[in-house]
Amino acid sequence: MNINNKNQHTLLSIAEWSVQDYLDHDRIRRLPEKFHIDEELRSRCGVFVTIYVGKKLRGCIGTFSEDNELYLNVKNISVQAAFEDRRFKPVSANEISDMKVEISILSQKSRVSRPEEIDIGRHGIYLINGIRRATLLPQVAVQNDFSPVEFLECCAENKLGMHRDSWKDSEIFVYEVTVIK
Secondary structure: OOOOHHHHHHHHHHHHHHHHHHHHHOOOOOOOOOOOOOHHHHOEOOEEEEEEEOOEEEEEEEEOOOOOEHHHHHHHHHHHHHHOOOOOOOOOHHHHHHEEEEEEEEOOOEEEOOHHHOOOOOOEEEEEEOOEEEEEOHHHHHHHOOOHHHHHHHHHHHHHOOOHHHHHHOEEEEEOEEEEO
16 A cells, blocks of 8 residues: 555654553543544554664554554554553653654455465565464564565464464465555
């Protein structure tokens, strides 16, 4: 999905405002009217929001749900990434000035049957094994210089919480992302 520069800026501003506003009011509130929400921002797609303080990862949460409009997903998921990712302590008020937000807008998923169908750098992966579901964004494979099999193994072991080879017994889906920083 291509998002124009103005709307990229708006989405980043919504994410930052949402985190700050949650710190100030301890709840998710309605966006102020200063944010212009056009049709592009009303599209329905999933998102992941990654929060960094300095260069340290402090939260990464997302949704594949297309029930909400893009700008609402960004607003809600930004708060979850900053305050509800159990792997990290919540972002504090004195860290806001050093906070960076990365938004990954997700395409629809499509099923693949072999690792060779995964295009590293282009595809994120989504695994389903019984009731377990797990995903890794495309950036993870690039940052770790993974092959498609290593990408699947990492997702199976570290996200599904299963054996590295359990991807072989899983449904495999790929998706693309538009990253906004």
